[in-house]
Amino acid sequence: MKRRTSTAVVTVFTAAMIFGAAAAQAASISASVPIVRPTSPLIDMRASYPVQPQLRVFPDDPGDASIWRGARPYDEIAPLLNDLMSKSDRVSTQVVSHSAQGRDIYLVTVTAPETAAETARQEARRDTVKYDPIAAATDADLLANYKVPVWFNSNIHGNEWEGTDATLDYIADLATSTDPAVTEILSDRRLYFTVTNNPDGRVLGWRGTWNGYDPNRDFIRGATAEASIVRDLSAIIQPTYFIDIHGYTDVLQVEPCGPPHGGMPRPGVVA
Known part of the structure; x- marks a missing residue:
């Protein structure tokens, strides 16, 4: 897991200020026209739990770069989740x-x-937490019974494979553990996992996406x-804790010093 420095925080705050200023300028041009940012049409938060569809299984891919790394290839992820x-x-x-290449991005x-x-x-x-935090802070029922949302995001950089494998091992342990501590954790929390945020990059062994962007700058x-x-x-889960799991490559990357999209387009593509 990467540590976030104070410099990174300042950079994010500055970007937010710029984005906010742009939104304010757009609003001043035409206050009567709402600005609506579309979300993925596939996001459909569940009405109860569990919800257990049969995930599509992808063909075996001997060229998956995860195999060279000693990590779990993408085509084995859906079968593992179906089994769990x-x-x-x-x-x-x-x-x-x-x-971009049509692989499924899972939320577990x-x-x-x-x-x-x-x-x-x-x-x-x-x-209530989102829209009336003052009331939430004094709501005895909420404080006693709210399932704290904790979100683990893995493999946003395709050639940082390790987070996906660690996440899948953790999910498997949580799924079947008889440890009373695990029972308590799952009674008090919802744990969310995007097990591989960049599946194309994972398969190809690239830091960025298939179309040449660094998603961590996007x-x-x-x-x-x-x-x-x-x-x-982020807006839908509204996590109290967000853990973004990275990994090791042969390049030392000190955030936020990288170019906006990482500077590593795929062959023949200018990012």
């Missing part, structure tokens, strides 16, 4: 977006089962599905 869902009512999955939710009424109360508490522009889905899910 068959064994545990704690695991829910959904496809929330697609990569691990939590204790919830009825529709329990999920509705959870969503109401989340909205949250304002939203030129990639890989960055857009993180941006969109």
Whole structure:
């Protein structure tokens, strides 16, 4: 996991200021025309848990760069998640977006089962936290019963494979563990996992996306599905904690000093 320095925080704050100024300028041009930013049409937060569809299984790909790395190839992820869902009512999955090459981007939710009424109360508490934080801070029911949302995002850089494998191992342990501590965690929290945020980059062994962008530099522009889905899910999940798991390559990258899109387009493509 990468550490965020104070410099990175300042940079993010500055970007937010610029984005806010642009939005204000657009609003001043025509206050009567609402600015609507579309979200992925695949995002559909569930009415109860678990929700366990049969995920599409992709053909075996012996050219997947994950194999060379000793990591789990992309085509083995869906079968693993399908198997975990068959064994545990704690695991829910959904496809929330697609990569440029058409691979599924998964969101896995691990939590204790919830009825529709329990999920509705959870969503109401989340909205209170978002829209009326002062009231939320003194709401005894919310403080005692809100399932804290914790989100793990892995493999936003395609050639940083390790986070996906660690995440899948963690999900498997949570799914079947009889440890009372795990039971307590899943009763009090919803754990969300985007197990591979950049599946094309994972398969190709590239830092960036198939179309030549670094998705970790793309949250304002939203030129990639890989960055857009993180941006969109942030507003919907509203995580109390967000853990972005990176990995090691042969290049030392000190954020935020890299070019806006990483400077590593795929062959024949100018980013």
